[in-house]
Amino acid sequence: MQIVKIPASICSKLDARIRSFWWGFSLNSRKPLCLKAWDSICKPKVCGGLGLRKMGEFNRALLAKWGLNLLTNATSLCLSVLHSRYIQYDHFFDIPKKIGDSPFWKAILDIRNLLADGACYYFISLSGSWDFRKLSAYFTPAAVNAILKITIPLNPKPDYWV
Secondary structure, three states: OOOOOOOOHHHHHHHHHHHHHOOOOOOOOOOOOOOOEEEEEEOOOOHOOOOOOOOHHHHHHHHHHHHHHHOOOOOHHHHHHHHHHHOOOOOOOHHOOOOOHHHHHHHHHHHHHHHHHHHHHHHHHOOEEOHHHHHHHHHHHHHHHHHHHHOOOOOOOOOOOO
């Protein structure tokens, strides 16, 4: 689940198995009595749910973790192999998919858009300002100047489940 993109049909079947286990489905009864919506059960505990995870979202999160580790230059043997085999001198977001790529690498490349949506937090330093060194490593000077003109809120709102 952590190294392969699982098809949506299999994820929905896994979710169905978990739901049927949770609701006590048996072969004798036709339809179990569901007392709470599955979406509300899958919310985090702090939001009133039970903290169960939907398999499709969990699979994407695990694959995004690999991509994030590649972006932040984390060190492990697997990441070193991926970096030397596929990335070398290119930027992670600019690498095209190739026919000979492994399914693991293709799954990481498929999840790049999820990483790009949350990548702005990588460029903010601990002091709450833009990290010029990281910005200049990834963007052109004109893009860096445009980014530096964007003000970062002093009290950013925390993420929450909708």
